[in-house]
Amino acid sequence: MDYPARGRSTAAGPLAVLAATASGALTAHLADGSTLTCPAADIAGLLAWATTAGLGALAVKAGGLNTGPLLVLTDTATTLLTLPPALPSPAHRHPRSDHPVHAQLRAIGWQTNVQGLAPWTTLHPVHGDPTADAIHLAITAWGALHDDTWQLPTHLSPPQIAQLLSAYTRLLRTPTGPPGECGHRLMSDLRPPAHRHAHTNALLCHGAPGALAQSVNPAPCEAPDGHRLALGRTAEDRMTVEDIDWWRPPTDAEATAPYVVCLAVNLSHVAGSNNIRVAAGPARTVQHPDFDRRTPGSWFVDLSGTPQHPHLPTPYVTARPAWHTTEAVAYAQQRGTPIRPIRAHLRTGTAGPYLNPWYQRIRDARLAVLARLGITPAMEPEVLCQELESPGGDPISRLLLAAVDATAAHSIHVLAQQPADPDHTPGHPFGTPPLPTWRPDLRASLIANSRTELHRKLCMTARTGYLPLAVHQDHILFATHTPSILEITSPSGSGFRLGLSPGHVSPAGTHTMAWYRHHCAQHVNPAQLLRTPTQ
Missing domain, CATH: 3.30.1770 (TPR 1 domain of DNA polymerase)
Structure with a gap:
């Protein structure tokens, strides 16, 4: 099966969410809200349709590679296409295994990339390029979108999923994995290295200045455990x-304050x-x-x-x-x-400053989604506080904001994440993956920079008379006489500024001093309780 990757049409948009109808056919819900009929009854038919349906996205940055189509297979689509209802066992996921899905792919001249079968699976022709000629599958029955860090509600309809993912694509990139992986890939999307086709050696893109083009070993002190x-x-x-994880009992003067307010630093690592x-x-x-x-x-x-x-x-x-x-x-x-x-x-x-365009893309995406929710930097502080504490607006936009924030936060840790190598034996040391953006040193720099910047702001705020009671990562608690973080952010010289961009702060809860002292007596960092989503 030929795959016209270079110069193919992207008129149908970057993605399609496929669901079975009552009549037993597949409907593809597209990014613009329209639908197409997909005649496929198996994986071969699906790939044949995807190569001619006009799906895909142009490169995020000039000089980079286009992104192949994303096909989201809902549970009903998975059943109709006769794919396994659950993720195969680890041995069967391996790209060289004899699992029936791999056999079907080989029979039509296709294969998975090195990660094999997964909730997010990438396919390409046997003689194609794993990056340039790829079709991406998000298989919800195997855990994509709902059971991973996307955490999308299961009640979303196919059109709603298409709406959400297409908005994410416009703001950041086509989702081809969990948010952290998307954010990590976005780094090289925005500073793309030159790329030659894996089989023909043809130059597919010229790249951009400042790109990371070669894989390098970490220094021994930087190497993650297991390397x-x-x-x-x-x-x-x-x-x-590590991020700051610290707390202290209140002083006698602080103990007379009725409230403890929590500030959350927006995307502190970004x-x-x-x-x-x-x-x-x-x-x-x-x-x-x-x-x-x-x-x-x-x-x-x-x-x-x-x-x-x-x-x-x-x-x-x-x-x-x-x-x-x-x-x-x-x-x-x-x-x-x-x-x-x-x-x-x-x-x-x-x-x-390799990450400068990445920072700008993340910041602009966050501000754009907040604007969709009716929240803008021009609001009066009291109104902005209220809106940030209880955001209303479109539920899809709220899910989109969570996805943008997760993309920024989780991508930092992918910089040093152990590679998903199916040939690696668990418990054995692993080597540096052939990925220029696998950079534990950069992860360390981002966390250290966030920690020192937070300390700088704490020192500035201390000069206004407010000292922190507790800090956990990006959450900071202060004793206050009012139930608002404006008591901390409003004084001239405060290190913390209420706002929407990375580094600004948002309200993250108000409690009584009795609540704070109770958790101190339990030898628990109260800021950690507010940082944990389940608390």
Whole structure:
């Protein structure tokens, strides 16, 4: 079966949500609200239809690759196409297994990509390119959309799913996996590397300046647990990067306040990501280097000379001699800490703000969805607070906002996620995947940058007379005399600004001081209770 990937029509839009009708036919619900009849009765017929239906999306960025069609198979479509009603066992998912679905695909000259059968499955011709010639399946009966981090309600109709996913495509990209994977792919969508066809070697796209084009190993201190470079590593040689998780009992004066308010930092890991410098090359080890805040890398340095306020969390996971990112060391230097690195792993190649277009895309998408909900930055603070606490509007737009936020938050962790390699034996060390955007060092930089920026804002707010009671990741609690976060955000000089963009804050709940003291007595971080969706 030929697949006209290059130059194919995308007139029907990026995706189709397929559902069976009462008469036993398939209806494809498209992005623009229209429908098409799909004559397929099996996977072969589905692929034959998809290659000629005019489905697909143009490249997110000029110089990049187009995205193949997304076909969402609802439960009824899965049944009609005689696909298994449940996700096959791990052994049968493997792309070289003898499962009947794989056999059907091979019989028509198609195959899955290296991940095999999955809730989100990518197919391409045997002699095609896994990236350029792909058709993407989201199989809801196997867990796509409803049981993964999309968390879409099961009562959504096929037209509603098509409406939601097409809006997501316009704002970010065609969804071809869970939100975190989409956000990770968006990074390279917006700075695409040059790409040659896997079989013909034809140049399919020229790429863009500043793209990450080669896979590089992490430095030993940056390697996630389980990586080959982490074997035999001591605790001292492991970089520990975590968000702040801290709380304290209230002072006697704070205990007289009637309220405890919670501020949530919007997309805290995204905020400031546009300024993080990323270099494409591998790390080189340097002994006793001079610190340079413009050089991406990891530095083994003693930060114990940093002054510490007794009622504020530390900006670093540890201040003793340990591995720290450039962002953490730069913040310590700003605070007057003498910086004398013992050694460093420094990235080679030209460094630049690789994530700048990604940050802008995420920010603009979030603002656009909030505008659909009637929430804009121009609102008076009191009205904005009220709208953010109890958002109304279209339920699809609220689901879309959750998807945009999940895309931003989860994509950070995909940067260091163990690759889904079907040939990897669980429990055995894994190697660096052949993916230029697999960058544990970048994940560490984003978290460290978020942590130090939060600490900076806490210090600024402390000068207005308000000290935090508890912090968990992006949630901060303060003792207040009013049940509104405006008491914290309104004073001149406060580090926190009420707003909608990444780094601004939104209200995340108000409780009594008695509630706070009760959880302190239970030795529980009260901010964590508000951060956990189930609480």
